[in-house]
Amino acid sequence: MPTSPRKPIVIVTRRLPDVVETRMRELFDARLNVSDKPMSQAELIEAVATADVLVPTVTDRIDRAVLSQAGPQLKLISNFGTGVDNIDLDTARNRSIIVTNTPGVLTEDTADMTMALILAVPRRLAEGTAYLKDHAKGWGGWSPTWMLGHRIYGKRLGIIGMGRIGTAVARRARAFGLQIHYHNRRRLPEEMEQEFEATYWDSLDQMLARMDIISVNCPHTPATYHLLSARRLKLLKPTAYIVNTARGEVIDENELARLIQSEAIAGAGLDVFEHEPAVNERLLSSDRVVALPHMGSATVEGRIDMGEKVIINIKTFLDGHAPPDRVFPAMF
Ligand code: 8YV
Numbered sequence: 138m139p140t141s142p143r144k145p146i147v148i149v150t151r152r153l154p155d156v157v158e159t160r161m162r163e164l165f166d167a168r169l170n171v172s173d174k175p176m177s178q179a180e181l182i183e184a185v186a187t188a189d190v191l192v193p194t195v196t197d198r199i200d201r202a203v204l205s206q207a208g209p210q211l212k213l214i215s216n217f218g219t220g221v222d223n224i225d226l227d228t229a230r231n232r233s234i235i236v237t238n239t240p241g242v243l244t245e246d247t248a249d250m251t252m253a254l255i256l257a258v259p260r261r262l263a264e265g266t267a268y269l270k271d272h273a274k275g276w277g278g279w280s281p282t283w284m285l286g287h288r289i290y291g292k293r294l295g296i297i298g299m300g301r302i303g304t305a306v307a308r309r310a311r312a313f314g315l316q317i318h319y320h321n322r323r324r325l326p327e328e329m330e331q332e333f334e335a336t337y338w339d340s341l342d343q344m345l346a347r348m349d350i351i352s353v354n355c356p357h358t359p360a361t362y363h364l365l366s367a368r369r370l371k372l373l374k375p376t377a378y379i380v381n382t383a384r385g386e387v388i389d390e391n392e393l394a395r396l397i398q399s400e401a402i403a404g405a406g407l408d409v410f411e412h413e414p415a416v417n418e419r420l421l422s423s424d425r426v427v428a429l430p431h432m433g434s435a436t437v438e439g440r441i442d443m444g445e446k447v448i449i450n451i452k453t454f455l456d457g458h459a460p461p462d463r464v465f466p467a468m469f
Pocket residue numbers: 193194195196217218219220221243383433434435
C-alpha cells in the first residue's frame with residue numbers, strides 16, 4: 138500500500154484566528170501555540186531545528202543566534218505581519234531561507250488607527266473619557282473654556298513614509314481638511330501628488346520644523362532606526378503632535394518623553410513603542426499622550442486576511458512556486 142507523503146511541519150509561534158488555524162491543520166502538520174505564550178529564544182531555536190516552515194510574529198526575535206541553529210529543512214519563514222524587523226534578513230538570505238510577509242491586508246486598518254490618533258490627541262479624547270469615568274457621579278458640566286483642544290482642519294500633516302499606509306493616511310486626512318506634506322525615499326508620481334495636493338520635502342529636517350502633526354508610517358530598518366533622533370525631535374514646533382503607528386524604534390522614545398514632559402512638543406499618539414511590551418513611564422503618565430498597545434491592525438477581518446496571506450505564501454512555496462510576498466524577491 139503506498140504511504141501518503143508526510144505533511145510539512147509548520148510551526149506557528151502564536152495563536153491565530155480559529156479559521157486560520159483550522160485551515161493550517163488541514164493543509165500542514167501544523168504545530169500551534171494553544172497557550173499563546175510568546176516563545177523564549179530557546180523555544181524558537183528548537184522550532185527552527187524542527188520546522189519546514191516557521192510562522193513568527195512581531196513578538197519573536199528571529200535573530201542570528203536563532204537562525205544559526207536552523208536545520209537544513211527550514212526553507213521558509215512566513216511572517217504573520219508586514220514589518221520584518223523581527224527577523225535578521227541578512228542571515229536568512231545567507232542561509233537561503235526565504236522570508237515572506239503580509240503586505241496590503243492591514244493597510245486600511247492601520248490607516249484608520251493613525252487617523253483615530255490624529256483626531257484623539259489634539260481633541261483630548263482620552264482625557265475626556267478618563268475624566269468622565271473618574272467623575273461618574275457628576276462632572277462639573279459644560280463650560281466655554283474647559284477641555285479645549287486644537288482644531289485639525291487646515292493644519293499641516295507631515296507623513297514620514299509614503300508607502301501603502303502613508304498614502305491611505307493621506308487619503309483620509311484630506312477628507313478632514315488637513316494639508317498633506319510628506320518625506321519619502323522616492324517622490325510620488327505627479328498624479329498622486331495632485332490627488333492629495335501633497336508637498337514633497339526632500340529634507341526631513343525642513344519638513345519637521347514646519348508641521349503641525351507628524352505621522353510616522355515608514356518601516357523600521359537599519360536606515361530608519363531613530364530617524365526621529367534627539368536632534369530632529371528638537372526641530373518640531375512646541376505646538377506639534379506626533380503620531381506613530383509604524384514602529385517605536387523609528388523615534389528616540391526617551392527623548393520624545395522628555396520633550397513632551399517639558400512641553401517642547403504638544404503631545405503624541407502612540408500605538409508602538411521602542412522596547413515593546415515595555416512602555417516608557419513618562420509617556421504613560423502624560424495627559425498629552427494617547428497610548429495604545431500595538432492595535433493598528435487588530436481587527437478580526439485584518440487578522441484573518443493576514444492568516445490567509447501566510448497560508449497562500451506557504452502553499453505556493455510548497456507547490457514549487459515563488460511565494461507572492463517574498464521580502465527579497467530575487468531569491469527563489
Ligand atoms: C501586526 C504590524 O499586528 O504587520 C505589522 O508590521 O505591525 C502589526 O500590525 C504584527 O506585526 C503581527 O506580527
